[in-house]
Amino acid sequence: MDNAPAETTKAPAVSIAPGPHIGGRSFTTRRMMLDVLLALLPVAVASFLVFRERALLQMAIGVASALAAEAVFSSMRGRRPTLGDGSAAVTGLILALSLPATAPWYVGFVGALSGIGLGKAVFGGLGQNIFNPAMVGRAFVMMAFPQAMAAGGYIDAQAGVDALTLATPLTALQMGGAVADLRALFLGTTNGSVGETSALACLVGGAYLCLRRTASWQIPAGVVAAVAAVAGLGRLFGPGGAWTVGHEICSGALLFGAFYIATDPVTSPLTPRGKWIFGVGTGLLVMLIRKLSSYPEGVMFSVLVMNALVPLINRWTIPVPVGGPVPERKRPA
Amino acid sequence: MSIATIESRGTGRFPGGVHPADRKSLSAGRKIEVLPPPPELAIPILQHTGAPCAPLVKARDAVVAGQKIGDAQAFVSAPIHAPLAGVVQRESVATLPNGRHVKTIPIQTGAEGNLDGDALWERLFGGDWTIRGLDAHDPSKIVAAIREAGIVGQGGAAFPTHVKLVRNEKKPVDTVLVNGCECEPYLTSDHRLMIEAPAPIVAGARLAARAAGAARVVVAVEDNKPEAIAAMRRAAEGAGVEVVEVETRYPMGGEKQTVRAVLGRTIPTGGLPLDVGVVVINVGTAAAIAGAVLRGQPLTHRVVSVTGGGVREPRNLLVPVGASYQSLVDAAGGLTPEARRVIAGGPMMGFAIEALNVPVTKGTSGIVVLTEADVRRAMETPCVRCGRCVDVCPLDLVPTRIALAARRKDWALARRHHLLACMECGCCAYVCPAAIPLVQLIRMGKVQMLKEEART
Numbered sequence: 001m002d003n004a005p006a007e008t009t010k011a012p013a014v015s016i017a018p019g020p021h022i023g024g025r026s027f028t029t030r031r032m033m034l035d036v037l038l039a040l041l042p043v044a045v046a047s048f049l050v051f052r053e054r055a056l057l058q059m060a061i062g063v064a065s066a067l068a069a070e071a072v073f074s075s076m077r078g079r080r081p082t083l084g085d086g087s088a089a090v091t092g093l094i095l096a097l098s099l100p101a102t103a104p105w106y107v108g109f110v111g112a113l114s115g116i117g118l119g120k121a122v123f124g125g126l127g128q129n130i131f132n133p134a135m136v137g138r139a140f141v142m143m144a145f146p147q148a149m150a151a152g153g154y155i156d157a158q159a160g161v162d163a164l165t166l167a168t169p170l171t172a173l174q175m176g177g178a179v180a181d182l183r184a185l186f187l188g189t190t191n192g193s194v195g196e197t198s199a200l201a202c203l204v205g206g207a208y209l210c211l212r213r214t215a216s217w218q219i220p221a222g223v224v225a226a227v228a229a230v231a232g233l234g235r236l237f238g239p240g241g242a243w244t245v246g247h248e249i250c251s252g253a254l255l256f257g258a259f260y261i262a263t264d265p266v267t268s269p270l271t272p273r274g275k276w277i278f279g280v281g282t283g284l285l286v287m288l289i290r291k292l293s294s295y296p297e298g299v300m301f302s303v304l305v306m307n308a309l310v311p312l313i314n315r316w317t318i319p320v321p322v323g324g325p326v327p328e329r330k331r332p333a
Numbered sequence: 334m335s336i337a338t339i340e341s342r343g344t345g346r347f348p349g350g351v352h353p354a355d356r357k358s359l360s361a362g363r364k365i366e367v368l369p370p371p372p373e374l375a376i377p378i379l380q381h382t383g384a385p386c387a388p389l390v391k392a393r394d395a396v397v398a399g400q401k402i403g404d405a406q407a408f409v410s411a412p413i414h415a416p417l418a419g420v421v422q423r424e425s426v427a428t429l430p431n432g433r434h435v436k437t438i439p440i441q442t443g444a445e446g447n448l449d450g451d452a453l454w455e456r457l458f459g460g461d462w463t464i465r466g467l468d469a470h471d472p473s474k475i476v477a478a479i480r481e482a483g484i485v486g487q488g489g490a491a492f493p494t495h496v497k498l499v500r501n502e503k504k505p506v507d508t509v510l511v512n513g514c515e516c517e518p519y520l521t522s523d524h525r526l527m528i529e530a531p532a533p534i535v536a537g538a539r540l541a542a543r544a545a546g547a548a549r550v551v552v553a554v555e556d557n558k559p560e561a562i563a564a565m566r567r568a569a570e571g572a573g574v575e576v577v578e579v580e581t582r583y584p585m586g587g588e589k590q591t592v593r594a595v596l597g598r599t600i601p602t603g604g605l606p607l608d609v610g611v612v613v614i615n616v617g618t619a620a621a622i623a624g625a626v627l628r629g630q631p632l633t634h635r636v637v638s639v640t641g642g643g644v645r646e647p648r649n650l651l652v653p654v655g656a657s658y659q660s661l662v663d664a665a666g667g668l669t670p671e672a673r674r675v676i677a678g679g680p681m682m683g684f685a686i687e688a689l690n691v692p693v694t695k696g697t698s699g700i701v702v703l704t705e706a707d708v709r710r711a712m713e714t715p716c717v718r719c720g721r722c723v724d725v726c727p728l729d730l731v732p733t734r735i736a737l738a739a740r741r742k743d744w745a746l747a748r749r750h751h752l753l754a755c756m757e758c759g760c761c762a763y764v765c766p767a768a769i770p771l772v773q774l775i776r777m778g779k780v781q782m783l784k785e786e787a788r789t
Contacts, residue, residue, distance in 0.1 A: 014687050015673055018773040020759035021680040021701075021708055022353055022518065027721070028766045029714050085714065127715030127767075216720065265719040270731055272723075319729045321754040322348070323589065323602035 029126075032265075033086030035214040039205035040093055040260065046188045046198035050163050051101035055194050058096040061105050065112035066092025073121035087126050091115055094134040094260055097195025098253065098300070099141075102156040102164060103148050110144060111137035131307045132267045135300050142300075151175075151296060154191050168192045170252045170296035179242040185250040192252070199250035206259030215263035218272055222279020223258035223286070224249055230287040254286060257299035267307045274310075274317040282306045340549075343597035347590040349727040350582040351760045353518050353681070355557060360521045360640040360647035365529055367450045367651045368664055370417050374655030375427055375437040376402065380694035381485040382492045383409035388438055394421045398447055399631050401483075402438055411493040411695075412483040413438075416633035416653030418446035427692050430677030430684035437692060440655065454651065457624060457634060458530035464572045467539045472500060475544040475626055482625030483695070484632045487617035488512060488586065489678060491696035494622065497612050498544040504607050509542040510595060513554040513561060513616040514579060514586035517679025520699040522636040523616050525649045527554065527561035531568030534616050537623035538574055545612050550574045552616070553595045557581040583681060584758040588613040590727055602728075602754045632695055639665040643672030643702030652693055658700055659689035671704040680707075681759050711768040722761035722771055728754055732761035736771045739778025744785065747778055755779070 047055035070088035074081055082088070092112050099108055115137020123129040142149045151171040156164045166172070168191045169180035184190050188198025196202075209215035231248040235241075249255065262268060262282050269278050282302045289298025379385035386403030390396060396415040404412040422439035429435055448456055480495035500506075511534065515523040527534065534552070542550045552569065554562045556578045565576045579585055579594045589600045591613060598609040606613045614622075617635060624630035633654055640647035645666030652661060658675070662668060676683040677691065680701055722732040731750055738747035752775065761771040 014675065014685075015708060016685045016687055017674070017708070017710075018770065018776070019676075019680065019682055019684070020763050020772065021674060021676055021683070021685065021703055022763070023710060023768070024351065024353065024764050025711070027764065028711060028768075029717055029719075032717070032719065032766055087717075125715065127717050213721075213724075214719075266717050268718075270718055270720045270723055270733065275720075314734075318731060318734075318750055319723075321602050321730055321751045322593075322728045323599050323604065323754070325602060326748075326751055326753040327601075327603045 030085050032214050033090050035209060035212050036090045036260070037086065037093065039209040039214075040097070040195070042201040042204045043097060043195045043198065043256065043260075046201035047097065047194045050188055050197055051194055052161055054101040054159070054161065057105075058099055058101060058103065058108055058194050059093060061108035062096025062099070062112055063089050063092040065109045066095065066116055069113045069116035073117055074125065077121065077125070079125065082126060085126060088116060091120070091133045091137070095137045097256065098134065098138050098193050098261075100149065100154045101161070101194050102153060102159065107141050107145050107148050111141040113137075114140035127266055129266060130310070131304055132261060132264050135261060135303050138300050139304060163189060163191045163197070166191050168252075168296065170290070173243060174296045179247065180251065182244070182246050182250065185247060196253040196256040199255050202255035202259055206255065209259060209263065215259060216268070216272070216275045218275035219263045219268060219279040220258040222276050223254070223262060223283040226280040226283025227254060227287055230284065234291075252290070252297040253299040257303060258282075261299065262303050262306070267310060269310055269313045269317065271314070271317045271319055273319070274313045277313050277317065278306055278310065281309065341596050341598060343594045345577070345579045345594050346582070347585065347593045347727055348729070349725050349760065350584060350590070351725050351763050352582055353763065355518045355581070357519060357521050357524065357557070359519065360638050360649055361524055363525070363647065363649050365525050365636055365649045365651050367453050368653070368656060368661065370442050370447050370449065370653070371656045371660045372442055374416060374419070374440045374442060374653055375425060375657070375692040376413050376415070376440065376655040377427055377429060377435040377437050377692055377694055378403050378413065379433070379435045380413065380491060380654070380696060381411050382490060383407060383411070385435070386410065386413050388424070390421045390438065392421055392423045395419070396421060396440060399633060401631070409493055409496055411485050411495075412481065413654075414483055414631040414633050415440055416655060417442045419443045427690070429694065430686050430691060432684075437655070453634070456628075457630065457651070458533055458620065462532035462536040462623060462627070464536050464539055467536065468543055470540060470543055470626065472544045472546065475540050478626045478629075479544070479622055482621065482631040484618060484621045484625055485695050486615055487621070487635060487695060487698065488615035489682070489696055489698060491694065494614065494618055497607070497614070498541055500544075500546050501607070505610060506545040506547045506607065506612050507610045508549040508551060508596060508612075509538055509545060509547045510591060510606070510611055510613045511538045511550065511552040511616055511619050512586055512588070512591055512613050513552055513558075513565065514591055515558070516555060516581070516583045516586040517681055517683070517699075518583070519640050519701045520638050520679050521640065522638045522649055522698055524558050524561050526620060526636050527558070527616055528564045530620055531564045533620040533623040534565070535568045535572050535574050536627065537619035537621065538614070539572065540622050540626050541612065541614055541619060547612065551595055552576045553579050553591050555579055555581040555585055583760065584727060587727070587756060587758060589756065602751075635693070635695060635697065637661060637693060637697055638699035638701075640699065641702040642704040642707060643669050643675070645669055654693055654695055656693045657689065658686070658691045658693065661693065661700055662689055662702070668702060669704070671706075672702045673705040674703045674708050676701045676703065681763070682757070713769055714767045716767050716769055719766060721764045721766065725760040725764050727758060727760065728756060730755055732771045732775065733769070735778065736769065736774035739774045739781070742781065744782045747782060752778055752782065
């Protein structure tokens with residue numbers, strides 16, 4: 001090698017690392033969170049059209065509080081700032097969209113604080129939490145502020161917003177058997193939590209999430225299939241009535257939850273089979289709560305219960321490798 | 334074991350995998366050029382999987398081109414030959430890309446007795462490679478000729494080829510699968526060989542089938558190499574060799590994936606293609622078999638792609654075994670100022686090396702030099718369990734859990750997730766949005782687990 005030209009004998013500014021030496025850079029955790037925010041855009045727009053500036057206010061409170069909570073908790077734990085990964089913004093926005101438009105400001109604030117703090121930071125931050133942080137926050141405020149979060153809390157006749165003058169469709173159904181117009185449920189011109197009313201908006205944003213493969217399609221498919229199956233069987237063997245399978249799917253937080261909440265990767269299973277189990281389980285629990293409990297809606301509790309089962313589901317659904325399990329081998333002597 | 338009918342067919346695909354930008358256009362259009370004989374060669378005595386060779390020559394011996402200079406008694410081994418005439422120097426040691434320190438036999442090449450350029454090409458790949466009469470060759474003689482020629486798999490693992498082709502009554506072979514997938518990004522050596530020397534590939538494949546007792550010969554090529562497919566089809570006409578197009582998807586060239594895609598058969602975990610009646614050989618290996626059996630030519634040269642954004646003039650070179658990486662890089666115009674990482678092999682499974690004083694071995698398929706922009710890696714962030722690694726794993730493993738178990742040294746958990754089934758293709762690490770070094774953790778986990786289990 002003595003005769004090689006001088007400039008090339010010089011070792012290049014080498015960097016040694018194990019392979020693979022290239023990476024797909026288009027998809028990062030941050031991009032994933034951005035995808036969720038983008039997918040929530042149609043929902044945000046729909047909520048603005050229904051609840052006007054009250055929707056914007058809830059979203060602003062939720063996101064700002066979640067970001068503040070994230071900053072506080074990550075600095076308390078001596079971690080580098082994690083605001084940039086976008087996960088806190090997602091939690092805050094989903095929490096805000098799951099609250100009544102009429103909720104006082106401190107509901108969103110406390111919800112975001114407890115969601116980020118109790119739901120995520122105490123477990124060790126992003127990726128370590130067992131329960132969906134937004135739903136932890138919502139469960140917290142549901143207990144802390146029962147008045148604001150109960151069926152009555154959704155109504156504010158003085159607000160000058162049409163949707164707010166009536167009970168939510170599921171409450172109306174439970175109380176008096178009133179059946180909402182399916183078209184209204186689909187478009188979202190009914191009362192309800194800020195982001196849940198428009199089935200159309202959830203489908204548009206949800207389709208984007210699934211196409212981007214940021215959300216796993218198996219989960220919403222499982223949820224909707226389970227709800228449709230139970231509702232369908234109910235109509236087949238029970239009284240028919242005007243509340244159809246379509247009403248069941250388009251009402252309440254079902255589609256919002258199926259596409260945006262249940263699909264949180266951290267708190268859902270890893271394998272396709274596990275995702276089906278998770279989705280179907282969530283759907284069945286939703287129907288159980290809707291039909292048999294005194295709550296009109298059960299998406300939040302269903303997701304939280306299924307979150308708790310995820311480690312078990314992951315354990316049950318370890319796939320068998322292509323070619324079968326590793327054969328038992330004699331230990332080398 | 335279930336072998337479907339011999340005509341079994343796959344779908345041309347396998348589940349999982351990734352599709353990185355292939356960057357093959359850097360060198361795919363460059364004709365194979367013969368590297369002028371370098372003044373010095375260093376022939377490692379271990380270039381294959383198996384036992385190292387014992388030198389048959391000593392310092393100051395004169396050797397002729399093609400002379401055997403090292404051999405071993407072991408069945409799983411392959412002799413080494415002097416690629417060029419010259420004088421043997423004092424034994425030395427080289428560090429191969431896989432980190433092994435291996436003794437080498439250096440040869441100061443002489444001016445005389447060495448074929449140059451076109452003459453060498455003609456000798457190795459040119460001329461007539463008629464397939465008529467190939468079936469008259471005695472199978473055991475074919476195997477013996479392959480062993481004597483020191484032929485090992487040229488696709489990467491460098492497993493001695495004669496071992497694969499010996500007839501085994503318990504495990505009959507019905508198909509020889511010639512692997513021309515070349516699924517690693519950048520590499521184009523197999524691609525060029527299929528275009529420029531399809532005839533010896535076809536002849537070698539037929540000889541391998543004759544040796545193994547296989548009735549069927551299939552050449553598999555990824556569909557991003559239409560030129561190679563056309564050349565192979567022309568050469569295979571009337572030769573009883575099928576040429577099958579498979580999907581362009583990494584790691585299609587892995588034998589488990591190729592066999593699945595082409596034949597629809599699943600190699601058992603921990604098993605070999607032989608377990609499903611198949612022998613897989615690389616296209617370069619097939620050509621070398623033809624040279625060994627029909628021309629008595631030992632494996633002394635091979636085609637190496639020297640490419641990547643860090644190389645001034647990417648090339649495909651026919652080089653003698655033992656030539657230094659430096660001489661290849663020089664022949665490709667040297668490194669650019671942006672060169673940042675030199676890889677022996679492809680960027681997915683190849684090894685980064687720190688210096689260019691490494692000798693080419695029979696298994697060297699390429700030297701890829703990447704730039705800073707190519708290798709820049711995002712900072713690792715926590716796993717968000719998105720499951721992308723599960724989606725792309727061609728073996729249906731759950732890489733993130735295995736890596737987590739390896740990190741924690743929780744071997745029970747690692748076993749429950751089938752750690753040892755992993756083939757380390759790196760698809761998981763390639764897609765991971767959190768930039769977790771999944772395959773690296775798994776690789777280390779395997780070594781540590783086996784070590785600790787052996788100790789207890």
